Amino acid sequence: MTILDWLQDYTIQNVVIGAALLGLISGVLGSFAVLRKQSLLGDTLSHAALPGVCIGFLIAGTRNIGSILFGALVSGALAALLMLALTRNSRLKTDAGLGITLSTFFALGVVLLTYIQGTNNAAQGGLDSFLFGQAAATLRSDLWIMGGITVAALGLVSLLWKEFKLVSFDPSYAASLGLPVVWLEVLLTVMIALAVVVGLQMVGVVLMAAMIIAPAVAARQWSHRLEGMVLLAAAIGVGGGVFGALLSALSRGLATGPLIILSVSSVVIVSLLFAPGRGFVWEIVRLRRSRRRLRYQQVLTTLYQLAAAHADSRYRSGQGMIDTYHGTSTQRALRKLHRRGYVVRHAAPPEEPNTAGQWVLTPAGIHEAERILDSLGREAL
Structure with a gap:
């Protein structure tokens, strides 16, 4: 099969489009859940959808997706x-309420699913696929339903953008402005339930929670503004969904839903590690820089205090004495100070040929040391 034939495959097209729709709505709505510190909400609503799946089947008498x-x-x-x-x-x-709701509804769903499986209804086949998703069973008619839900949800977000933004960041202030905070929170929560509905066919009840949260968590590491976070979360959701779907199509045998979740989760891991200003690696680099800066400032102020104690701005402090004072080698810090023009090094005196030399503050070094001590004094006040 050529690449063109592969892309024109009916099943692959449906899966890719469905994954893109799922990533889009999950990224946008999941951003509000993360900002409202309700990450468990997606897990609760996805598990709570199971009894609805079973009841919908019992009412229709067949596996009707609508x-x-x-x-x-x-x-x-x-x-x-x-x-x-x-x-x-x-x-x-909130976490206790979410836990009670999750366990109650999911238990009810398992009971109903067990009951349906105990009947002789031949149409029940594949109903348990809603637990983990069955993307390959997605039909073009299913995509129209998913697309309609996605468009409706995104339209509401666009229409009520300012209100949702206020409720997410400061509900008390939103209430003081006369906004119906409770109803807005209910609407946001119901819209997240819409996102869960879109993802049932693709990733299932169990994995849908990760799809709601992961794109938003990844985007939060890179953006400091809600607008940027929502757009980036949508892009991560769409990209991860499409990549996972294509990877599943290439592998021929690996489940689509888990691959979509793994694709999005890999972006989360990369973001947590390398996002500028917030990533774990960035934090390690920043901490090391802070420690080095603190060390050279300590050495500089030590030289200044020694000179002040001897009432001699040109007082020569021996390398060994400075190391003893700090309890460790200060050679690297002194070299950095020397490169910056804060100290100059004098050779060891003839009577002490085995010493490492002596260090003297320059006028620039004296000025910098006074600035550091002055700032420390202001902080103490």
């Missing part, structure tokens, strides 16, 4: 309302 997705949406919305009611009208914290 009724199943509608049932999943209703179930997810009910779970969202239950979670909000528990956290707002009781002493339960």
Whole structure:
């Protein structure tokens, strides 16, 4: 099969388009969940969709994607309302409310799924694929439903962008402006349930939580503004979804849903490691630079204090004495100070030929040491 034939394959086209739609809606809506510190919300709503899948099947009597997705949406919305009611009208914290909702709805879904599997309905075949997804079974009619949900969700985000932004960052201030904070939170939560519905066919109930959170977490490491974060999360979601789908098509045998999640998760790992200003590697580099800067400042102020104690700005401090004072070798710090023109090195005196030499502050070094000590004094105040 040539590349052109491969790209024109009906199943591959459906899977790639479905993965792109899933990544798009997940990246956009997941950004608000991450900012609202409700990362567990995606996990809760995805597991809560299972009873809706089963009820939709029982009502339709067949594996009709429309009724199943509608049932999943209703179930997810009910779970969202239950979670909000528990956290707002009781002493339960958000994580406890999410945990109770998740376990209750998922347990109900497992019971219903077991009941359906115990019947003699031949149409039940493949219903359990909604647990882990079955992207290859995606039809063009399914894509129209997924596309409609995605367009509706993105349209609402565009229409209520300022309101969602305020509610995500400062709900108290939003309430003081007269905004219906509770209803906006409910709407955001229901929209995340919409994203879950879009992903059921592709990655399933179990893995959908990662698809909601991962693109937003990765984008958060690179952007300091909500607009940039949402756009980048959408791009990561689409890119990871398409790459995972294509990788699955090439491998011929590996599940599409897990490969999509692994693709997006790899971006998260790279972002956590290398994102400028926030990445783990960047933090290590910054910490090492700070330590080196602190060390050379300490050595510089030590030379200044020794000169002040001897009332001689040209006082020569021996290398060994400085090392003893700091309890470690200061040769690297002194070399850096020398390169910057803060100190000059004098050869060891004839009576001490085996010493490492002596160091004297320059006028620039005296000025820099006074600046450092002055700033430390202001911080102490």
